[in-house]
Amino acid sequence: MAPTVEVVQKQCGHPEWEEPFVVNMGPQHPSTHGVLRLYLELDGENVVKCDPRIGYLHRGVEKLSENMTYTQAMILTDRLDYISSAANNVGYCLAVEKLLGLEVPRRARLLRTIVCEMARISSHLLWLATHALDIGAMTVFLYCFRDREWLLDIYEKICGARLTVSYPRVGGVRLDFTSEIIDELYKFTEEFPSRILDYETLIDVNRIWLKRTKGIAVISAEKAVNLGLTGPSLRGSGVPYDVRKFKPYDAYDEVEFEVPVGKIGDTYDRYRVRMEELRQANRIIRQCLDKLSETEGEPVVAEEAPDLLMPEKKKTPQAVPHPKKGFLVKGAEVPVVPEGEVYVSIEAPKGELGYYIVSDGSGKPWRVRVRAPSFVHISSIPELIKGHMVADLIAVIGTLDVVLGECDR
Amino acid sequence: MEAVLKMATPWLILILEALVLLVVALLHVAYTTYAERKIIGHMQQRLGPNRVGPRGLLQPIADVVKLVAKEDIVPSGADKSLFYLAPFISLVAGATSLAVIPVWEKFALANVNVGLLVILAMSSLSSYGIILSGWASNSRYAFLGGLRASAQVISYEVAMALSLVGVMLMAGSMNLSEIVKAQVASPFKIYAIPQIIGFFVFMVSAIAETNRTPFDLPEAESELVAGYFVEYSGIRFGLFYLAEYFGMVVMSALAVTCFLGGWAGPFEIPGIPFFWFLVKLYALIFFYIWVRATLPRYRYDQLMGLGWKILIPLALLNIVITGLIKVLV
Numbered sequence: 001m002a003p004t005v006e007v008v009q010k011q012c013g014h015p016e017w018e019e020p021f022v023v024n025m026g027p028q029h030p031s032t033h034g035v036l037r038l039y040l041e042l043d044g045e046n047v048v049k050c051d052p053r054i055g056y057l058h059r060g061v062e063k064l065s066e067n068m069t070y071t072q073a074m075i076l077t078d079r080l081d082y083i084s085s086a087a088n089n090v091g092y093c094l095a096v097e098k099l100l101g102l103e104v105p106r107r108a109r110l111l112r113t114i115v116c117e118m119a120r121i122s123s124h125l126l127w128l129a130t131h132a133l134d135i136g137a138m139t140v141f142l143y144c145f146r147d148r149e150w151l152l153d154i155y156e157k158i159c160g161a162r163l164t165v166s167y168p169r170v171g172g173v174r175l176d177f178t179s180e181i182i183d184e185l186y187k188f189t190e191e192f193p194s195r196i197l198d199y200e201t202l203i204d205v206n207r208i209w210l211k212r213t214k215g216i217a218v219i220s221a222e223k224a225v226n227l228g229l230t231g232p233s234l235r236g237s238g239v240p241y242d243v244r245k246f247k248p249y250d251a252y253d254e255v256e257f258e259v260p261v262g263k264i265g266d267t268y269d270r271y272r273v274r275m276e277e278l279r280q281a282n283r284i285i286r287q288c289l290d291k292l293s294e295t296e297g298e299p300v301v302a303e304e305a306p307d308l309l310m311p312e313k314k315k316t317p318q319a320v321p322h323p324k325k326g327f328l329v330k331g332a333e334v335p336v337v338p339e340g341e342v343y344v345s346i347e348a349p350k351g352e353l354g355y356y357i358v359s360d361g362s363g364k365p366w367r368v369r370v371r372a373p374s375f376v377h378i379s380s381i382p383e384l385i386k387g388h389m390v391a392d393l394i395a396v397i398g399t400l401d402v403v404l405g406e407c408d409r
Numbered sequence: 410m411e412a413v414l415k416m417a418t419p420w421l422i423l424i425l426e427a428l429v430l431l432v433v434a435l436l437h438v439a440y441t442t443y444a445e446r447k448i449i450g451h452m453q454q455r456l457g458p459n460r461v462g463p464r465g466l467l468q469p470i471a472d473v474v475k476l477v478a479k480e481d482i483v484p485s486g487a488d489k490s491l492f493y494l495a496p497f498i499s500l501v502a503g504a505t506s507l508a509v510i511p512v513w514e515k516f517a518l519a520n521v522n523v524g525l526l527v528i529l530a531m532s533s534l535s536s537y538g539i540i541l542s543g544w545a546s547n548s549r550y551a552f553l554g555g556l557r558a559s560a561q562v563i564s565y566e567v568a569m570a571l572s573l574v575g576v577m578l579m580a581g582s583m584n585l586s587e588i589v590k591a592q593v594a595s596p597f598k599i600y601a602i603p604q605i606i607g608f609f610v611f612m613v614s615a616i617a618e619t620n621r622t623p624f625d626l627p628e629a630e631s632e633l634v635a636g637y638f639v640e641y642s643g644i645r646f647g648l649f650y651l652a653e654y655f656g657m658v659v660m661s662a663l664a665v666t667c668f669l670g671g672w673a674g675p676f677e678i679p680g681i682p683f684f685w686f687l688v689k690l691y692a693l694i695f696f697y698i699w700v701r702a703t704l705p706r707y708r709y710d711q712l713m714g715l716g717w718k719i720l721i722p723l724a725l726l727n728i729v730i731t732g733l734i735k736v737l738v
Contacts, residue, residue: 132705135705135706136623136704136705137703138702139449139453139702139703142453142454142455143453143454146454208623211711212707389710390553391708
């Protein structure tokens with residue numbers, strides 16, 4: 001534990017009042033992972049007060065969605081957590097599918113699971129890279145980027161995009177994998193575990209790394225739950241909550257994987273949890289690849305899936321047979337998407353990512369609300385930084401793995 | 410006329426020697442930056458600079474040209490005179506230390522009897538540049554960086570000076586040339602073996618003294634953006650950069666002189682009397698670079714703890730042991 005300091009808060013105007021040393025860390029700062037701004041009051045090197053101020057990357061994604069059709073709005077979700085865009089897409093698609101009552105073909109579910117776990121690996125690699133760089137280990141950063149590059153190349157082969165993939169779609173995925181992609185992924189899963197060992201040899205037993213991460217920003221399981229932490233940040237404290245296990249979506253009920261948990265909930269535990277998750281993600285991809293051969297040639301989009309060009313408002317149906325509702329009467333208006341509201345959450349790399357969608361029956365969502373893990377995690381920074389130093393603040397931001405695109409939306 | 414010339418000749422020679430040393434040292438510093446980028450690049454699976462000139466060899470020159478051409482920005486509210494002065498203090502202090510380093514037996518620009526003290530004094534002086542720049546910049550990050558630097562330099566200065574006491578005891582002199590000669594005459598030829606504790610303490614505190622990873626807290630880029638020189642731009646930034654590398658070269662040269670036997674080597678290289686000095690110097694600089702590529706950064710209190718709780722007691726123990734052996738043997 002770092003030594004805690006007792007600070008006497010004196011009121012302004014009091015004879016002993018001293019003006020606090022205020023540092024505005026960010027929004028332009030190399031290690032606030034985007035445009036996070038932290039209002040800090042310092043006493044020497046110790047942080048007396050930390051107040052996160054967000055909103056510098058607000059693009060109004062939720063409001064924009066209301067003026068787009070469901071399929072158009074999906075590309076906005078790419079821009080939430082831009083490091084793991086595939087996971088965001090999957091979450092959104094699952095929500096809309098639940099609204100539509102769509103059944104996704106098995107092959108599509110497997111493919112989605114693969115891209116989701118690829119997103120997890122690339123997100124965790126970026127986290128490890130930046131976390132290590134923040135603490136000062138520069139080499140890990142470049143090692144991680146080397147391997148992340150490989151994954152992004154695979155993404156490029158899958159769908160043409162590297163970062164904002166938009167690969168899943170409502171009712172399935174856009175394209176099937178070619179055999180070349182499957183071979184490449186097999187090669188990756190074969191190679192990747194040894195790469196994880198590479199990173200671990202660089203920092204796992206490094207005394208300075210241990211000193212900087214052990215006992216830093218400890219958070220008990222109870223407090224973590226109360227603060228609303230999810231994902232690896234919560235599991236680091238020993239709570240084995242994982243949406244993939246508790247409410248399996250896509251193909252997660254078919255694959256075997258473990259949910260790694262930490263013990264005391266310090267920065268080191270969260271680091272270990274994420275490293276273990278890298279291995280598990282690799283394992284899941286491998287299993288899904290094996291299962292892909294069972295579904296060779298099956299469709300990857302549900303038959304009833306709405307067109308990518310959805311009608312904007314209510315559809316005035318022609319006298320044509322409809323797969324679900326029988327023969328439609330000319331002139332009556334049928335909702336494109338049934339009225340109702342859904343909430344679907346998935347285990348995104350950063351934590352539990354939830355989509356709450358309200359439909360009024362038109363082709364556009366009436367309201368989209370995103371439960372972003374980064375937003376919740378940033379709100380826990382003041383709690384975690386209590387009694388620590390400026391240098392630990394960087395470790396805390398790193399260990400929570402926040403992305404401002406998701407937080408500010 | 411002749412009398413004037415006669416009087417001026419030694420001075421002219423001295424100035425010429427100083428110029429030669431400065432140019433050679435500057436070239437070394439410039440190409441240390443290149444070597445650092447290249448070596449770290451290869452350690453990190455990338456290529457390093459390779460665009461300017463063959464294999465990027467002209468990169469340092471391109472850097473200097475770029476830095477000189479850049480606008481020299483002074484932040485509003487800065488203490489202008491100190492702001493201008495600070496980089497020069499750093500650089501001059503770093504460069505002056507070189508004068509007392511005996512590159513080979515017959516070449517030490519200033520063969521003073523308190524060479525070690527001069528170097529210690531100069532390295533303390535260079536921290537003034539850091540503190541003043543932090544103070545004058547009128548920036549919170551720079552101020553924090555300056556504060557850290559002052560604390561760090563003071564504590565590691567002590568450890569470094571103490572680690573050198575063992576060498577002084579063994580050599581019986583503070584003249585660097587004498588130290589090398591005493592080393593060559595000693596049974597192990599280098600002091601790094603009998604003074605292994607001192608050598609260790611010296612190397613660690615030398616890294617801290619020059620503000621390099623893992624002790625680069627004053628300029629911790631992830632916390633303080635760039636630390637004390639965050640507000641500097643153009644050639645003034647370049648001067649700080651130079652000063653850091655000068656510090657690295659000086660500290661390595663000092664380690665070579667005090668612990669690794671200076672210019673002496675296993676056999677004579679005809680024509681290049683300073684061959685072994687350079688080999689050892691490059692090896693140590695490589696070590697510095699290697700450390701930078703490998704280690705994360707210490708936290709402020711951990712750094713202080715390491716300095717005061719481990720290095721200084723070790724250095725003191727080293728003095729006691731050296732003294733005892735000196736008395737008994």
